[in-house]
Amino acid sequence: MSIGNGEDHSIKKVPTGIAGLDEITDGGLPFGRPTLVCGGPGSGKTLLGTSFLVNGIVRYDEPAVLMSFEENAAELTQDVASLGFNLGKLIDDKKLVVDYVHIDRSEIEETGEYDLEGLFVRLEHSINLVGARRIVLDTIESLFSGLADQSILRAELRRLFRWLRDRNLTVVVTGEKGESTLTRYGLEEYITDVVIQLDHRVLDQISTRRLRIVKYRGSPHGTNEYPFLIDDSGLSVLPVTSLTLRHEAASDRVSTGLPKLDQMLGGEGYYRGSTVLITGTAGTGKTTLAAHFADAAARRGERCLYFLFEESPSQMLRNMRAAGIDLAPAVDAGLLTFHADRPSRYGLETHLVMMHRAVQECRPTVVIVDPMTNLLTIGTQLDVRAMLTRMVDYLKMKGITALFTSLTAGVDLQTTDAMISSLMDTWIFTALEERERRLRRFIYVLKSRGMPHSDEMREFRITGNGLDIGALEVAGNRGRRHARRDV
Amino acid sequence: MPEEMFDLRLYVAGQTPKAVRAFANLRKICDEHLAGRYSIEVIDLLEDPMLGRGDQILAVPTLVRRLPAPIKKIIGDLSNTERVLVGLDLRPRLKGARG
Numbered sequence: 001m002s003i004g005n006g007e008d009h010s011i012k013k014v015p016t017g018i019a020g021l022d023e024i025t026d027g028g029l030p031f032g033r034p035t036l037v038c039g040g041p042g043s044g045k046t047l048l049g050t051s052f053l054v055n056g057i058v059r060y061d062e063p064a065v066l067m068s069f070e071e072n073a074a075e076l077t078q079d080v081a082s083l084g085f086n087l088g089k090l091i092d093d094k095k096l097v098v099d100y101v102h103i104d105r106s107e108i109e110e111t112g113e114y115d116l117e118g119l120f121v122r123l124e125h126s127i128n129l130v131g132a133r134r135i136v137l138d139t140i141e142s143l144f145s146g147l148a149d150q151s152i153l154r155a156e157l158r159r160l161f162r163w164l165r166d167r168n169l170t171v172v173v174t175g176e177k178g179e180s181t182l183t184r185y186g187l188e189e190y191i192t193d194v195v196i197q198l199d200h201r202v203l204d205q206i207s208t209r210r211l212r213i214v215k216y217r218g219s220p221h222g223t224n225e226y227p228f229l230i231d232d233s234g235l236s237v238l239p240v241t242s243l244t245l246r247h248e249a250a251s252d253r254v255s256t257g258l259p260k261l262d263q264m265l266g267g268e269g270y271y272r273g274s275t276v277l278i279t280g281t282a283g284t285g286k287t288t289l290a291a292h293f294a295d296a297a298a299r300r301g302e303r304c305l306y307f308l309f310e311e312s313p314s315q316m317l318r319n320m321r322a323a324g325i326d327l328a329p330a331v332d333a334g335l336l337t338f339h340a341d342r343p344s345r346y347g348l349e350t351h352l353v354m355m356h357r358a359v360q361e362c363r364p365t366v367v368i369v370d371p372m373t374n375l376l377t378i379g380t381q382l383d384v385r386a387m388l389t390r391m392v393d394y395l396k397m398k399g400i401t402a403l404f405t406s407l408t409a410g411v412d413l414q415t416t417d418a419m420i421s422s423l424m425d426t427w428i429f430t431a432l433e434e435r436e437r438r439l440r441r442f443i444y445v446l447k448s449r450g451m452p453h454s455d456e457m458r459e460f461r462i463t464g465n466g467l468d469i470g471a472l473e474v475a476g477n478r479g480r481r482h483a484r485r486d487v
Numbered sequence: 488m489p490e491e492m493f494d495l496r497l498y499v500a501g502q503t504p505k506a507v508r509a510f511a512n513l514r515k516i517c518d519e520h521l522a523g524r525y526s527i528e529v530i531d532l533l534e535d536p537m538l539g540r541g542d543q544i545l546a547v548p549t550l551v552r553r554l555p556a557p558i559k560k561i562i563g564d565l566s567n568t569e570r571v572l573v574g575l576d577l578r579p580r581l582k583g584a585r586g
Contacts, residue, residue: 102543107559109574112509112566117500118532118544125536147546147562 011218014062014134014170017055018048019360020237024213024222029194032168034161036191038175038183039198044209044230045174047083048198049136050076051235052172054085057095062133065097065126069142072100083234097126103146110148116156120163127169135164139174144185161190182214193217199225208347211237227349229357238353238390250274254300254366254401257292260469261428264445264454270426271450272365273399275392277421279406280430284441285460286405287311288467289430290368291320291327293403297366298330305364306338307355309374313338324465337362343374348387351375356394366401372420373407385420392423425449443469493517493525493575494554498539500532500547505564509548512565520577550574 013027022028029035029052037045053064068076076098077087090096099122126132140157147153164171173191175183182188188195195214202208210225228237253268262269270276278286290306297304308316316338317327330336339358343351359367369375376384395402406420421427426448433440444457460469497513499506510529517525532539532547542551542560552559552575561574572578 099540101545103545107557109559109561109570110563111561111570111574112512112563113505114546114548114563115505116545116547117503118498118539118547118549121500121532121536122539122545143545 013219014056015060016052017059018051018235018237019357020226020228021211024226024237025194025216026220029170029172030216030219031170032165033193034164034171034173034191035194035196036173036175036183036187037196037198038177038187040177040200043177043198043200044228044235045198046071046076046138047080047230047235048196049138049172049174050080050085050087051083053096053134053136054080054087054090056134057090063095063130064134064136065099065123065130065132066136066138067099067101067123067126067140068138069101069140070138072102073098082232083230084232085234094130097130097132099123099126101142103143105146105148108146114149114152116143116153116160119156120160127167133170135169135171137171137173139176141175141183141185141187157187157190198228208349210349227353229350229353233357236353236357238349238356250399255296256289257294257296258289258467258469260458261289261292261443264443264456264458264469265426265448266451266453268451270401270403272401273396274401274425274449275395275423276401276403276426276428277406277424278403278428278430279408281408281432284430284432285443285462285467286407286430287316287370288320288323288325288462289428290370290403290405291316291323291325292467294336294366294368295325295327295330298327298333298335302335302366303362303364304330304336304366304368305358305362306336307358307367307369308338308340309343309369310371311340313340322464323462323467337364348375348384352387352391355391359395359398359400364400366403367395368403368405370403370405371407372404388420388423421447426453490524491555493521493552495525495527496542496551496553497527497529498532498542498544498547498549498551499529502531503547506548508564508566509550512568512571513550516565516568516571520572552576 012031013025013029014031015022015028037048039045050066053066056062056064066076071079073087073091080087087096087098091098101119127135143153144150173187175187178184182195182197194216197212197214199210199212201210209228209230211228212225213221213223226237228235250272252272253270254272255262255269256265278289280286294304294306317331320327327336346354372388392402404424427446429444429446431442433442441460441462442457443460445453445455458469460467495513497510499509513527517527530538532544546562548562548564550561550565559574559576561571565571569578
């Protein structure tokens with residue numbers, strides 16, 4: 001016997017294949033045990049269960065049985081088709097059994113003792129038919145409204161879960177949320193290993209889905225509420241990465257795309273995997289700076305994912321071409337991917353999940369968010385900060401260099417930038433000033449962690465050949481120096 | 488009451504005491520109230536699990552009245568004769584109800 005409680009500490013896990021969920025559960029659901037998934041109507045219980053099964057079949061070669069108490073096979077097949085699941089094919093391939101169990105109280109009279117052996121026989125038959133390893137019971141609570149004798153039912157449910165455990169089946173049991181309990185009929189009394197709660201809220205007319213691991217016996221797990229998303233590529237949960245805040249700080253550098261700006265940053269540019277913030281008022285050239293960075297990534301043969309929250313990709317490409325930066329070859333080569341969206345279309349968390357997914361699909365080394373300020377308009381400061389923290393953590397974990405542009409308009413300079421600047425490793429400031437009846441642009445590095453950087457304010461111009469950083473502007477000196485100096 | 492034929496099915500899962508009891512209770516009730524106009528088919532789900540699907544059998548024993556329509560189900564060992572008669576529509580559902 002080992003020291004401690006004598007049990008095997010490492011629980012064998014069964015991956016759900018659901019993006020993010022396996023991370024926050026440290027590997028998936030416990031092998032051979034039931035997991036309770038509870039939530040209100042429309043919270044995504046059935047879809048989570050179905051994803052668990054379909055992923056099990058497709059990715060892990062584990063056949064499955066879905067015992068559905070609410071929808072028949074045809075209805076279910078239709079419901080999950082939008083997630084890209086083809087239940088019909090899995091059924092034809094003898095990998096999945098969908099058994100629709102329906103009881104109608106109105107046609108049933110009860111007299112004397114009975115048990116639910118009929119249900120057991122049926123389930124066993126389905127399990128044997130495909131050699132199932134994964135089971136979903138959705139939602140078994142319907143039995144409570146179908147059967148009058150609750151004491152028999154409760155005893156039989158207890159027997160059922162023991163029966164499933166004895167067969168080492170990994171089971172997801174869904175349950176409808178109760179008034180003040182996790183489930184209406186107290187399923188949590190029987191399923192005590194793992195409880196996952198789903199929630200669907202609409203705030204400010206924007207819908208947000210959240211998932212929380214209420215408990216997971218014998219395993220570390222994330223305890224936060226995690227946003228999740230249901231769309232045409234399935235269900236994905238967005239892990240807050242505090243669990244894995246172990247990203248390694250890289251020491252190699254990536255060029256900003258502008259040799260002069262590289263010089264200002266200790267001569268070599270940004271750290272790979274760092275976060276860069278470029279702030280400035282309208283028309284100071286933030287997008288141009290970002291475009292140079294994207295262009296440089298493509299020239300190195302690296303992939304860049306560019307989130308556009310203000311312009312369309314064609315508009316952005318046209319504008320940059322006019323400024324002498326032709327990004328079309330990078331797009332054609334598949335090295336530059338645009339992801340354009342209106343911030344107001346979704347809630348913050350939905351945006352975040354979509355950005356996550358885009359990053360997962362594109363696998364870039366460089367991510368640009370231009371401008372991130374537009375996201376600030378759709379949430380409270382606290383939300384935005386939490387969201388950006390997650391995003392930044394995630395990108396750092398992946399070693400992705402991220403560049404955010406931020407439009408400052410006087411007042412919110414202190415608030416928004418103070419809010420996010422601590423998340424940023426490098427903060428570059430661009431400004432417009434009117435001097436000698438000419439608008440002039442200036443750039444300076446406000447901070448850049450871990451490197452000696454220039455503290456000079458330099459003038460730059462946006463030319464037909466890209467951004468041209470020029471003369472040194474001595475801080476505090478309003479006069480103009482013509483002497484060009486290299487640092 | 489018209490002299491209709493009663494087509495009955497009794498679903499069981501093995502020869503359990505409950506199943507044996509249910510069958511005995513059913514025979515007794517039928518002989519008393521449906522003499523000469525009933526048939527009972529006993530289906531053991533352990534022998535053919537698929538047969539339970541059509542009638543949506545979860546609980547055993549379950550008695551299904553297939554005819555006359557509509558379909559009626561009575562679950563349990565049929566130990567309460569009054570309730571079985573109500574379930575088979577051989578007694579009015581509510582006490583004191585007319586007809």
